[in-house]
Structure formats: structure tokens, C-alpha cells
Amino acid sequence: xxxxxxxxxxxxxxALQAGDRVAIVSTSWGGPAIFPHRYEAGKKVLxxxxxxxxxxxxxxxxxxxxxxxxxxxxxxxxxAAFADSSIKGVIASIGGDDAIRLIPHxxxxxxxxxxxxxxxxxxxxxxxxxxxxxxxxxxYGPTIMAGFAENGGMHAYAENALRKAIxxxxxxxxxxxxxxxxxxxxxxxxxxxxxxxxRRMTPSTGPRTLQGTGIAQGHxxxxxxxxxxxxxxxxxxxxxxxxxxxxxFYETSEEAPPATLVLRWLRNLVAQGILPRLSGxxxxxxxxxxxxxxxxxxxxxxxxxxxxxxxxxxxxxAECDFGHTDPMATLPYGATAEIDCRRAQLTxxxxxxxxxxx
Numbered sequence: 001x002x003x004x005x006x007x008x009x010x011x012x013x014x015a016l017q018a019g020d021r022v023a024i025v026s027t028s029w030g031g032p033a034i035f036p037h038r039y040e041a042g043k044k045v046l047x048x049x050x051x052x053x054x055x056x057x058x059x060x061x062x063x064x065x066x067x068x069x070x071x072x073x074x075x076x077x078x079x080a081a082f083a084d085s086s087i088k089g090v091i092a093s094i095g096g097d098d099a100i101r102l103i104p105h106x107x108x109x110x111x112x113x114x115x116x117x118x119x120x121x122x123x124x125x126x127x128x129x130x131x132x133x134x135x136x137x138x139x140y141g142p143t144i145m146a147g148f149a150e151n152g153g154m155h156a157y158a159e160n161a162l163r164k165a166i167x168x169x170x171x172x173x174x175x176x177x178x179x180x181x182x183x184x185x186x187x188x189x190x191x192x193x194x195x196x197x198x199r200r201m202t203p204s205t206g207p208r209t210l211q212g213t214g215i216a217q218g219h220x221x222x223x224x225x226x227x228x229x230x231x232x233x234x235x236x237x238x239x240x241x242x243x244x245x246x247x248x249f250y251e252t253s254e255e256a257p258p259a260t261l262v263l264r265w266l267r268n269l270v271a272q273g274i275l276p277r278l279s280g281x282x283x284x285x286x287x288x289x290x291x292x293x294x295x296x297x298x299x300x301x302x303x304x305x306x307x308x309x310x311x312x313x314x315x316x317x318a319e320c321d322f323g324h325t326d327p328m329a330t331l332p333y334g335a336t337a338e339i340d341c342r343r344a345q346l347t348x349x350x351x352x353x354x355x356x357x358x
Contacts, residue, residue: 021088
């Protein structure tokens with residue numbers, strides 16, 4: 001039965017275009033009810049910048065404590081969003097830490113039978129792996145409240161990256177260095193005045209090659225490290241051969257786990273036989289920390305895990321702009337990607353979406 005799912009060809013969803021109806025779903029934490037001004041700011045960008053028509057599902061705005069008690073209600077919203085043919089895309093309102101509880105309540109047939117854009121990062125990593133199992137390529141990128149609702153407006157880099165990934169049918173191409181600088185500064189959402197206050201930016205030196213030579217190619221799979229830990233061993237964790245020649249994109253959240261944990265998590269991936277199957281690794285800039293020492297410690301943990309496994313030549317890029325860093329690029333699951341070690345560059349030489357049939 002598992003082979004029936006994981007061996008099916010991966011489908012690219014149809015491109016979004018201005019005027020499309022897109023569903024907003026609260027897949028885990030009920031952030032929209034706690035910080036409505038933040039949620040509304042993100043929804044406004046979705047509408048005014050991208051020309052999309054937001055559709056709130058029945059439980060999107062429910063009280064956070066209520067959503068916590070009823071994961072099945074969140075699953076119902078996901079089913080309804082995918083099953084509605086008038087809705088062309090599904091976007092997570094925000095992350096959280098318990099989308100893993102949705103697995104018993106999700107019917108993957110609903111996703112498989114109704115392929116469309118699914119977008120989000122962090123805890124929605126769980127849903128991305130559900131999409132993979134259902135045979136759908138989804139997108140690791142901004143959520144409504146984190147990305148779209150960036151303080152002072154969505155960054156141009158994030159906007160352009162999203163347009164390339166889910167609106168345009170040309171190859172996505174090189175993930176260019178971010179000229180705006182980057183930020184992980186925390187400005188409390190509980191203060192509405194912070195919504196118009198730009199976060200402090202740190203100049204970016206661009207991605208760096210930690211190890212490896214030449215050009216490595218493989219299909220993209222990965223997400224938030226802490227969420228992958230919850231997913232390991234579950235019904236949505238891919239079989240070993242699904243990782244063959246893959247490029248793992250991997251990043252940590254604003255909780256800033258110590259490098260010792262990252263080392264242990266990667267040792268698990270070695271023990272499972274996953275890391276030895278990879279073509280390469282792409283590391284997102286760690287969330288929650290501007291401290292360069294922290295970033296270097298995490299990189300050293302990755303290199304140590306690989307060295308212990310005799311994988312000192314596996315191509316690894318670090319400090320890439322995706323995940324819990326802003327502005328963020330949008331990465332399509334399952335798409336072919338290339339790591340150019342000499343240029344320290346990630347390229348996606350195929351489109352993320354197919355032409356829209358209207």
C-alpha cells in the first residue's frame with residue numbers, strides 16, 4: 001500500500017494568476033485570532049500585491065485554544081480547500097508545533113485528486129510531506145503572518161522569489177544572493193505599532209560552500225529540522241529509496257536549537273541510511289540568532305556528522321535565504337535542483353508550476 005503512494009509521479013500544480021481564489025488555512029497554531037492585525041496585514045498583501053482573492057475556511061479564525069483541541073477541524077478545512085475547484089491555491093496562515101496531529105485525520109486522496117499550490121514553511125513541513133506522499137509538489141515559502149505580513153511590507157526579494165515559483169511557468173533559475181540583507185530580529189507582534197516598523201537588516205555575504213566540488217543535482221526535499229524530528233517514523237515519512245540522489249534543504253527555527261541537537265538529528269539520518277543517499281545539502285540561515293558564533297557552530301555540527309559518516313565530499317551550501325530568515329526564497333518540493341560548489345549557488349532549472357488551464 002505504501003508503494004502505491006510513494007511511487008506515483010509527482011505532479012506540478014497549475015500556476016496562480018491575479019484574480020484567483022486562494023484558501024487560507026490554520027494548519028496548527030491559531031495565530032490569526034491572537035494577532036488579528038498581523039493576519040490582516042498579510043491578507044492585504046496577498047490581495048493588493050499579488051491580486052489574489054483570499055478565502056477564509058470555516059475554522060481559519062477560530063480561537064487558538066479551540067483549534068488546539070480539535071485537529072480534526074483543521075483537517076476538515078484542508079480537505080474543503082483542496083476539494084473546492086473554485087479555489088486555486090492553499091496557504092498556511094502561520095506555523096506552530098502540532099501539525100503532526102493532523103496525520104490521522106487527513107485523507108491524502110483529497111489532495112491527490114485535487115492538485116493545487118500549497119504554500120507555507122516551518123510546521124507546515126508536515127503538510128508538505130503529506131503532499132509529497134499524495135504525489136503533489138508543494139512550496140516551502142512564506143505564510144500569511146510570517147512573510148506576507150513582514151514588518152513594513154513584504155520584502156521585494158521574497159515577493160519576486162514567490163512570483164517565480166508559483167506564478168510563472170519559466171524555469172525558476174538561480175536562487176540569487178539577497179541584496180537587501182537579512183533579518184531574524186524579533187519585534188513583538190502584540191504591539192500593533194511594530195507592524196509598520198522595519199526590522200534591522202544584517203548585510204548578506206551570500207551563500208557559502210562548506211564542502212564539496214563540482215555540480216551536484218537532485219530533487220529537493222526537506223524543511224524545518226525540528227519538525228522533521230516529529231515526522232520521522234510516521235506514516236508520512238518517505239521510504240529510503242525516495243531519498244536517492246536528493247538534495248536536502250534543512251533549516252532551524254527561531255527556537256535556535258543548540259548545535260549538539262543538530263548533530264544528533266543528523267546522526268539519526270545517517271543511521272537511517274538517508275544522508276549517504278543524498279546528492280547534496282542546502283542549509284538555510286538559522287532562525288532566531290544573529291550571533292555568527294551560533295551559525296558557525298551549527299555548520300560545524302553538519303560537517304562533523306558528515307565526516308563521521310565518511311561523507312567529507314558531499315556538496316553543502318550554507319547561509320541560504322529560506323525558512324526562518326527574512327526575506328525568504330520559495331523552494332518547490334520534488335523539483336530538480338543543482339548545487340554549484342565553485343559559485344556557491346543553488347539553481348532550479350525547471351518551473352515550479354505548469355501552465356494554467358482556464
